[in-house]
Amino acid sequence: MGGYEFDLWVFMLAAFLGFQLIRGVSPLLHTPLMSLTNAISAIAVVGAILLTGEKDATRLTQILGFSAVFLAVLNVVSGYLITDRMLKMFKKREPEKR
Amino acid sequence: MKLDDTILPILYMLAAMSFILAIKWMNSPATARRGVVIGEIGMLLAVVGTLLRFEVVNYQWILVAFFLGTAFGIPIAYIMPMTAVPQRTAFSHACGALASALIGTAEYYKQFSQGPHMNNVEMTALIIETLLGFLTFTASMMAFGKLQEVKWIPQRPITYRGQNFVNLGIFAAAAGIGLALIVAPGQTTLFPIFTALALIFGVLLIIPIGGADMPTVIALLNSYAGLSASAMGFVLNNKMLIVAGALDGSSGFILSIIMCRAMNRSFTNVLFGAFGQLQTSSGKAEAKPIHSASSEEAAQILDSARTVVVIPGYGMAVAQAQHKLREMFDILTKRGVNLEFAIHPVAGRMPGHMNVLLAEADVPYDKLREMEDINPEMAMADVALIIGANDVVNPDAETNPHSPIAGMPIIQAYKARTVMVIKRSMNPGFAGIDNPLYYRDNTLMLFGDAKSFLSSIVKELGALAKV
Numbered sequence: 001m002g003g004y005e006f007d008l009w010v011f012m013l014a015a016f017l018g019f020q021l022i023r024g025v026s027p028l029l030h031t032p033l034m035s036l037t038n039a040i041s042a043i044a045v046v047g048a049i050l051l052t053g054e055k056d057a058t059r060l061t062q063i064l065g066f067s068a069v070f071l072a073v074l075n076v077v078s079g080y081l082i083t084d085r086m087l088k089m090f091k092k093r094e095p096e097k098r
Numbered sequence: 099m100k101l102d103d104t105i106l107p108i109l110y111m112l113a114a115m116s117f118i119l120a121i122k123w124m125n126s127p128a129t130a131r132r133g134v135v136i137g138e139i140g141m142l143l144a145v146v147g148t149l150l151r152f153e154v155v156n157y158q159w160i161l162v163a164f165f166l167g168t169a170f171g172i173p174i175a176y177i178m179p180m181t182a183v184p185q186r187t188a189f190s191h192a193c194g195a196l197a198s199a200l201i202g203t204a205e206y207y208k209q210f211s212q213g214p215h216m217n218n219v220e221m222t223a224l225i226i227e228t229l230l231g232f233l234t235f236t237a238s239m240m241a242f243g244k245l246q247e248v249k250w251i252p253q254r255p256i257t258y259r260g261q262n263f264v265n266l267g268i269f270a271a272a273a274g275i276g277l278a279l280i281v282a283p284g285q286t287t288l289f290p291i292f293t294a295l296a297l298i299f300g301v302l303l304i305i306p307i308g309g310a311d312m313p314t315v316i317a318l319l320n321s322y323a324g325l326s327a328s329a330m331g332f333v334l335n336n337k338m339l340i341v342a343g344a345l346d347g348s349s350g351f352i353l354s355i356i357m358c359r360a361m362n363r364s365f366t367n368v369l370f371g372a373f374g375q376l377q378t379s380s381g382k383a384e385a386k387p388i389h390s391a392s393s394e395e396a397a398q399i400l401d402s403a404r405t406v407v408v409i410p411g412y413g414m415a416v417a418q419a420q421h422k423l424r425e426m427f428d429i430l431t432k433r434g435v436n437l438e439f440a441i442h443p444v445a446g447r448m449p450g451h452m453n454v455l456l457a458e459a460d461v462p463y464d465k466l467r468e469m470e471d472i473n474p475e476m477a478m479a480d481v482a483l484i485i486g487a488n489d490v491v492n493p494d495a496e497t498n499p500h501s502p503i504a505g506m507p508i509i510q511a512y513k514a515r516t517v518m519v520i521k522r523s524m525n526p527g528f529a530g531i532d533n534p535l536y537y538r539d540n541t542l543m544l545f546g547d548a549k550s551f552l553s554s555i556v557k558e559l560g561a562l563a564k565v
Contacts, residue, residue, distance in 0.1 A: 007332050010337050011344050014348075015348045018121070018348030019351075022121070022349045022352045022353070028127065028450065028463055029130060029450060030356075030448075030450025031187075031449060031451055031454045032450070033124050033353075036133065041194055041327045041342055041345075043141065043342040044327045045145060046145070046336065048197060049154060049160055051201060052163070053155060061208055062159060064204035066160075068196075068200045070163040071194070074193055075190050075193050075194050077167060078172070078190065079190060080134055081171070087127065087134065089454070089457040091460070
């Protein structure tokens with residue numbers, strides 16, 4: 001007891017925080033937002049690392065863990081890079097120089 | 099040993115804080131890039147913190163996977179054209195969901211070879227994690243296939259009698275077996291069946307969904323992938339995972355609500371309604387008269403206007419017309435015409451897609467206006483120029499209660515003094531719904547490919563400028 005209750009509280013508060021934050025995001029940036037949150041949720045890499053790096057991991061655990069690390073890192077790298085690539089394109093028009 | 103209880107939890111907490119800040123800074127284009135940097139820092143802290151943990155002793159496979167993930171990730175991020183961003187997003191939802199499903203699977207089997215056995219709470223979280231993970235994986239791959247227009251995946255929604263019954267039955271079976279596994283985790287033969295059912299359900303979920311609903315579905319899958327990661331946090335007792343997953347989950351959820359509202363449809367309707375089928379309309383539409391115009395006439399009208407509102411749709415992106423559009427924007431702006439872009443929330447194939455495409459073509463983002471924001475000004479516009487959009491400007495949504503899109507908020511192009519529509523032909527659009535806007539007296543149809551039509555308008559405008 002206690003442990004999961006605490007976890008549920010954390011989840012509930014984080015979800016509400018998420019709702020509030022996302023509501024503040026301009027529709028202009030919804031696409032980069034989605035690729036950013038996607039990269040963030042690739043934090044699952046943490047779980048994958050723990051599995052793969054364990055001392056007496058079975059062959060099955062290693063294979064599954066290895067695939068999961070690969071997939072998560074793929075998301076982290078491509079997610080952050082493409083988000084930045086998109087955001088770089090959003091520019092205001094510079095004041096006319098003449 | 100000591101590091102694990104002292105510094106590492108702090109690193110995780112800092113990482114969670116960075117993710118929260120990253121999303122907060124996405125609220126404006128001015129701070130958004132800073133958000134990406136802080137998000138990267140958070141990820142780095144979390145990964146380093148994990149690699150330093152005492153349980154992690156074997157590094158070789160982790161490093162190989164890091165290397166491979168980076169080697170494939172960099173080209174994906176840089177080569178991917180902006181029109182293909184929805185596909186990439188669907189694909190990365192698939193990767194993220196599969197990763198967390200695989201971790202869940204490994205955790206499930208690990209308890210029998212290494213122990214300790216999981217309690218009910220952990221098993222519940224694990225079942226949620228793997229169920230959402232596997233179904234999101236196949237559903238996202240299907241969405242990817244539809245968006246990429248892979249040949250053997252039909253674009254049009256496929257429906258059959260009793261479809262919802264079959265789908266719900268399979269989901270109920272998966273959930274039932276999941277429940278059995280929670281009660282008695284030792285039934286290892288059930289786990290593969292559970293996995294298979296979840297995978298099948300994911301495929302069936304997307305089969306009846308049409309292209310017009312893709313923005314909602316992508317957002318929803320985003321939410322599932324996040325929730326799956328969050329459930330993993332419960333299994334592993336890791337608060338940072340719970341927070342990051344919850345942020346992703348709520349983000350996808352809100353976006354899908356926004357998309358649903360923008361189409362005046364409910365979740366259940368999107369998931370089970372099979373929208374976008376061809377209406378059984380007769381050919382009577384063709385009998386109505388239309389007015390068409392040449393690029394020369396169009397250029398003159400644009401040139402003499404004071405305010406022009408461009409309403410782009412996915413058709414613009416398909417024709418790759420955004421760069422020509424920006425050329426036209428430049429010329430008209432120089433000649434004193436106020437030109438703005440009205441973006442419907444569901445324009446494009448994912449939330450915000452149209453903004454990215456126009457930003458890529460160098461259209462300044464302060465000229466991109468939201469629907470609610472620009473509608474009150476539409477009556478003042480001299481010209482509404484519609485490019486590759488159809489349903490989002492269909493007045494039937496407001497006036498005809500029997501229309502399939504009745505009640506959907508639209509950009510009120512019909513209020514403008516002159517409406518111009520660049521369109522290939524009179525074929526109905528993506529959702530197969532006829533548009534009465536095209537038959538109005540103040541509507542001019544500009545027939546042709548969006549890109550070549552715009553370039554001839556640009557040419558005409560150039561000629562006008564010389565006179």
